Amino acid sequence: MNFYFLEATAFAKLFVQEAGSEALIALLEPVEDNRKLIAASTPLEVYTAIRRRERAGDIAEKAAAQALDSLRSESARTVQQPLNPAVLESALQLIDRARLHWPDALQLGAAEAARDMFQSTEIVFVSASERLRKAAGAEGFKTIDPVKDLEAPEKKSEPVADTEAKPLAEE
């Protein structure tokens, strides 16, 4: 069975309704919490984005409070990859290999550290960022775009454990 590394742009879809939200929820609902991984920085990043959009008037105050509350509880239930020296070193090496911003490298570095820890299992990198999916594909991850890969009609009925995503490294 797969583990899912939920990069911040994908994790956010669990808390705000947008393209890919329903499909991602459908994918993750049956998955045990111990198979969902995030970087330890992800809750902060999503929290910041929700607050920013609330201040811009794009999310109602009450809805934002609900989303942030849900974010806190779900983050606590999800396996968090600490931003330890191994992650930072991975991020540095990723910067050498690909044109990434440091927050992107941190996310992918966390996924690589998690992969090292759970060596016997496949870790699928889930992200709404094309840039990050490309980089993750180049690093050998299977990747999922919650919008393109999960919302396509032919993909919807596939069992969770069999979800396949094509690396986008060659784009």
Next chain:
Amino acid sequence: MKSSKAAQSSVEMGHLSIPAAEEIIENALNELAYSQDPGLVRALQFLAPPGYQAIVELCSESGRSKRRNAPVDAWSPEEDELRIYFERTDEAEAAPRPARPVRTVSAPTVEEEEDDQQALLPADMDTRVKELCTALAEAERGGHAFIALKWFRDSFLPRKAFRWNLHPEARQAVLAEAIQRGVVMTSKIANPKTPAYPTTTIRLNRAEAGIPEETQRFHPVAVQGEPLASTMEEERGEE
């Protein structure tokens, strides 16, 4: 990182039950494993040995466990005792396991002997399995990232007021039966602390157990305009 906080420290001590107090102590001991306090380092190999989970029992002076439904006031630091022992967090047990080391010196009561007999000949196994499933459903609602088999069997289950759950052998027998019937499913996850010994986790098979699924867990809220991902990518820096 996630941590089980079923027994909140904010609970008024006077209203605590014995099991709740035991869980508070267990959680505190297990949390000690993450302590960076150099003054504690030498003690940690005894208080929080890597790969083991602390099990705590509040006992009387004779060594007998306090009744599960007793208030915490029933335990006195002057007259009673607190027993701490450890269970490995690495075994898969569908089969009966060896009995625990003898921990009590008092003679078994009639109630305990009756329970022993029931463990051998459980005429009400269906009821027991159903009760175990109910307990597992409750544990799954508790916000734990996963349910370790040993934690559920040896720490969570004994806190329930069932007739059969005081003895480790009885708990193991019911759990093994539930696994055999397919109402409880097992899997293994890597244990970073003891990589050679993956942790066995359990999960309720709700369809088989006849327990309905929880209501939808995620409730994303409405947002106007561009996706949140765009905001986040903007924060990170555009190409």
